[in-house]
Amino acid sequence: MPAILQTKNVHLSYGSKEALHGINLDFDDHSITALIGPSGCGKSTFLRCLNRMNDLIANTTITGSFQFHGQDLYAPTTNLVELRKQIGMVFQQPNPFPFSVYENVTYGLKLAGHHERKFLDEQVERALKQAAVWDEVKDNLNKSAMSFSGGQQQRICIARLLAVQPDIILLDEPTSALDPISSAQIEETLITLKKDYCIIIVTHNLQQASRIADRTAFMLNGNLVEYDLTSKMFTQPAKQDTSDYLNGKFG
Amino acid sequence: MDDIQKKLASPSKASHEDIVGRIISYSCIAAIIILVISILYFITSRGLATFLTDHVNLWQFLTGKDWNPGSLNAQGKPQVGALPMIVTSFSVTILSALVATPFAIAVALFMTDIAPKSGTKFLQPVIELLVGIPSVVYGFIGLTVVVPVIRNLFGGTGAGILAGTIVLFVMVLPTITSLAVDALRAVPAYFRSASLALGATRFQTIYKVLLRAAMPRLLTAVIFGMARAFGEALAVQMVIGNAVLMPRNLITPTSTLTSQLTTNIGNTIMGTLPNNALWSLALILLLMSLVFNLLVRYIGKRGEIKS
Ligand SMILES: Nc1ncnc2c1ncn2[C@@H]1O[C@H](COP(=O)(O)OP(=O)(O)OP(=O)(O)O)[C@@H](O)[C@H]1O
Ligand SMILES: [Mg+2]
Numbered sequence: 001m002p003a004i005l006q007t008k009n010v011h012l013s014y015g016s017k018e019a020l021h022g023i024n025l026d027f028d029d030h031s032i033t034a035l036i037g038p039s040g041c042g043k044s045t046f047l048r049c050l051n052r053m054n055d056l057i058a059n060t061t062i063t064g065s066f067q068f069h070g071q072d073l074y075a076p077t078t079n080l081v082e083l084r085k086q087i088g089m090v091f092q093q094p095n096p097f098p099f100s101v102y103e104n105v106t107y108g109l110k111l112a113g114h115h116e117r118k119f120l121d122e123q124v125e126r127a128l129k130q131a132a133v134w135d136e137v138k139d140n141l142n143k144s145a146m147s148f149s150g151g152q153q154q155r156i157c158i159a160r161l162l163a164v165q166p167d168i169i170l171l172d173e174p175t176s177a178l179d180p181i182s183s184a185q186i187e188e189t190l191i192t193l194k195k196d197y198c199i200i201i202v203t204h205n206l207q208q209a210s211r212i213a214d215r216t217a218f219m220l221n222g223n224l225v226e227y228d229l230t231s232k233m234f235t236q237p238a239k240q241d242t243s244d245y246l247n248g249k250f251g
Numbered sequence: 252m253d254d255i256q257k258k259l260a261s262p263s264k265a266s267h268e269d270i271v272g273r274i275i276s277y278s279c280i281a282a283i284i285i286l287v288i289s290i291l292y293f294i295t296s297r298g299l300a301t302f303l304t305d306h307v308n309l310w311q312f313l314t315g316k317d318w319n320p321g322s323l324n325a326q327g328k329p330q331v332g333a334l335p336m337i338v339t340s341f342s343v344t345i346l347s348a349l350v351a352t353p354f355a356i357a358v359a360l361f362m363t364d365i366a367p368k369s370g371t372k373f374l375q376p377v378i379e380l381l382v383g384i385p386s387v388v389y390g391f392i393g394l395t396v397v398v399p400v401i402r403n404l405f406g407g408t409g410a411g412i413l414a415g416t417i418v419l420f421v422m423v424l425p426t427i428t429s430l431a432v433d434a435l436r437a438v439p440a441y442f443r444s445a446s447l448a449l450g451a452t453r454f455q456t457i458y459k460v461l462l463r464a465a466m467p468r469l470l471t472a473v474i475f476g477m478a479r480a481f482g483e484a485l486a487v488q489m490v491i492g493n494a495v496l497m498p499r500n501l502i503t504p505t506s507t508l509t510s511q512l513t514t515n516i517g518n519t520i521m522g523t524l525p526n527n528a529l530w531s532l533a534l535i536l537l538l539m540s541l542v543f544n545l546l547v548r549y550i551g552k553r554g555e556i557k558s
Contacts, residue, residue, distance in 0.1 A: 053448060084450040091448075095441040098464050107459075108449040157445070164449065 002070075004029040004198050005050065005087075005168060010064035012045055012054065019045050021222045022064070027168070032190060032199040034213035034230065036206065038250060042222045043202040047170050050200070051087040052080060069167075085112065088161035092173040094153035096145035096160070101128075101137050104145045104156055108164035123163050131159035132189045151182020155189060162193075169193070171201040175208065187212050206246060210234050218242045291537070298534025301527040307331050312531065318495035318511075320525035331528045333508070335497045337535065340507040342412050342498065343487065344480040347419035351427055352473050356462070358424075359431035364443075364457060381425035390489030393418035398490055405502050410492030413501040418486050423476035430475055434468030435461060467550050474550070478543040482536065484509035508532045 003026035012020040019042050027033050035043045048054045049062060052073065066073035073083065085108065096104050105124045106114075114120060124141070128134040133155035137148065145156050154174060161169060171190075175183035183205075190199055191212055203209050209216050210230055217227040218241075226233060226242045237243040244250060262270075301307050307329060315332020317324065324330050358378075362370035397417050402409030438461055446456040462469070484507075492504020493514050506514075512532055519526040 051448065053444065056444075056447065081450045081452060084448055089448040091441060091444065093441055095439075095445045097442060097445065097460055107446070107451075111449065111451050111455060111459075160445075160449065 003027055004069065006065075006067040007050075008065040008067075010046065010049060010062070010066070012042075012049060012063075013061045014057070015059045019222050020049075023219075023224045025217055025224060025227060027198055027200055028215075029167075029198045030195055031214040032194050032201060032212050034209035034216045035200065035202045035219060036204070036209050036216060036245075037219035037225075038245065039204075041219045043219055044172050046219070047089075047172055047200065047202055050168070050170055051084050051089050052078075053089065055080070081111075085164045086166050087168040087170065088164065088166040090154070090157055090161060090169065090171040090174050093177055094150050094157055096148075096153050096156050098144060098146050100142045101145045101148075101156055102141040104160050105163050107160060112164065124159075127159040127163040128156075130162050130189075130193060131155045132185065132192070133159060149182065151178050151185060154178060154182070154186060158186075158189065166197070168198045168200065171199070173202055173204060176204060183208070206234075218245060220245070294530065294533050294537055297527060297530035298537075299531075301331065301524065301531045305329065305524045305527060307524075307528075313337070316497050320519075320528040329524055329528075331524070331531075333528075333532060333535070335495055336506050336508045336511050336532065339412060339415075339491070339498055339505045340481060340509070343415040343419055343491075343507060344477050346412070346416040347423055347480050348427075348473055348477045350416065351420050351424045351476060355424055355427035355431050355472070355476070356469065358428050359435055360457060360461075362432055363435040364453070364461065378425045378429055381421070382429070386422065386483060386486040387489075389418055389422050390486035393486060393490040401502060407502050408492060408504055409502065410490055410504045411500075411502040412491075412498050412505065414490040415487050415507070416501075418490050419480045419483060422483060422486060423480050426479050427472050427476040430472030431465075431469055434465040434472055437468060438464045467553060470550050471547050474543055474546050478540060481539055481543070482509060484513045488513050508536055512536075 005027040007023060007025050010020055010023040011018060023042075023046055025033075025046075035047065037043055045054070049066070050073075054060050054062060062074065068083075068087070072078070097107065099107075102124055105127055106120045109120060109123055114123075125134065125138075128137060133152055136152055137143075137156065145153060148156065154177075158169075158174075175186050178186065187208060190201070193199060194214075201209075201213070213230045215228065216230045216233050218225045218233070218237075218239075220241055226237060226239050228238070233242065234246060237246060301312065302309055311328075312331055312333055314334050315330070316334050317330040317332045318335065319330040322330065358374060362374050393414060397414050398409035400409070401407075401411075401414055405413075442460050442464055443456055446460045447453070451459065487507050488510035491506060491510050493506050493510055494504040495506045495511060496503065498505040512529055515525075516529055519529060
């Protein structure tokens with residue numbers, strides 16, 4: 001099965017400072033891939049390349065190839081709006097809009113021009129169920145999303161994303177602002193979502209990576225050190241750096 | 252031993268300073284409170300004298316159209332109808348806020364989201380400068396530029412609500428803009444990223460998320476602008492025409508509450524009806540600023556962005 005997203009020789013510079021020095025990573029559909037590495041190694045930077053959020057930062061230059069379903073992500077003809085609907089992103093800080101839960105989840109659908117009430121209702125229910133937060137919010141769909149707990153907010157954000165039915169979900173440390181119970185709920189959610197989506201998650205929590213990820217990529221100082229099945233990497237890392245990092249010698 | 256006991260029993264230097272500092276600040280607060288209360292008492296008692304001492308009917312005061320407190324009308328009643336001034340004050344306030352708000356929000360968006368770097372570099376000083384220009388200068392420009400232009404275009408004297416609106420528009424624009432900038436900056440950046448990451452364009456993000464999230468504070472900005480317009484006296488006085496007549500359209504000479512006060516307060520004798528009637532106008536102004544204040548508080552409380 002060919003990878004859904006292939007990246008080759010990715011270099012990225014913020015101004016004159018190069019933050020990524022040639023990354024090659026392929027991502028399979030229906031799987032979870034974890035990006036790990038010490039702070040500042042370029043995990044978020046790389047993740048943002050995948051839905052072109054780095055375009056928003058002035059003075060960045062990106063080279064290399066990004067093939068999504070065999071198409072060039074950075075081709076001049078790429079429709080950014082379409083692309084971001086197919087490759088969605090969940091952020092470190094839960095960031096629901098200060099609107100009702102319903103409006104949050106329908107935001108992307110309305111952007112896409114869907115306004116039929118019945119369709120929206122169905123999609124809201126489906127997305128919230130998929131994000132495993134339906135039972136907690138179903139009686140309060142018109143309440144402000146900000147009034148829920150951090151973990152619920154994060155799952156509302158995941159639902160907001162699922163509503164537009166993306167192919168790939170990017171998550172940048174989605175549980176680092178949450179308590180252990182909420183984190184565990186998000187992890188469960190991700191594992192059930194895996195059968196329908198390609199999930200790429202940045203995490204500082206090595207246990208989390210080992211629990212949920214099929215494959216793990218270890219990055220260091222803007223380089224990809226090792227990329228392998230999680231089970232393999234966590235038991236028999238091929239590189240000394242990887243082994244040192246996993247054993248807590250740095251990072 | 253005795254020495255130590257004495258030292259512990261008597262207040263230290265620091266606690267002594269503490270007491271002195273407290274006395275100073277409490278007396279300052281007391282002075283300010285007394286000042287505020289006496290101002291309120293003075294305006295209220297003077298303003299009510301028209302109704303209590305001179306037995307003018309409140310309803311007739313608020314709805315009457317003839318203003319000539321120095322003389323009696325055919326029925327032997329004093330002519331103190333403030334409606335023309337009330338109408339004009341509200342007209343220039345609302346019109347100038349209506350015209351200024353879209354401009355202010357556009358400029359604010361330019362500074363916060365469209366071109367933050369150059370926008371802030373060039374527009375920020377311009378706005379600060381505009382805030383700092385004394386109102387007599389605005390009035391003077393209004394008198395020498397705006398009024399003649401209106402006169403040439405529409406005829407008449409050129410003075411009136413239109414001229415007042417234009418002058419006030421320029422005066423409230425920087426007020427509303429700088430508060431709108433604060434309102435937009437207070438919207439966390441992660442709302443913007445969330446919207447963009449869902450496939451919204453920058454423009455969709457601005458009007459679907461940003462303006463909506465900032466709405467309560469934007470409204471507050473507009474109300475502050477309106478309060479400024481309502482209370483502005485000098486600049487308006489110079490272009491409004493100062494005839495206490497019901498405005499028939501936007502270009503007939505008329506008068507606002509404030510302009511009537513500044514024009515006539517020096518020409519009346521304390522304690523007489525014409526003087527008391529002016530104080531009643533001041534009372535209306537006071538009550539209105541109270542209303543603006545309450546509105547700002549009410550909206551501010553409802554619109555806090557919780558995170
Ligand atoms: N907007 C930016 N402008 C300039 N330099 C940046 C920017 N964002 C990140 N960098 C730099 O790029 C490098 C990689 O940063 P990045 O945020 O990708 O690291 P990270 O692996 O996600 O770290 P963390 O685990 O702390 O989130 C860092 O040296 C950082 O200082
Ligand atoms: Mg990061």
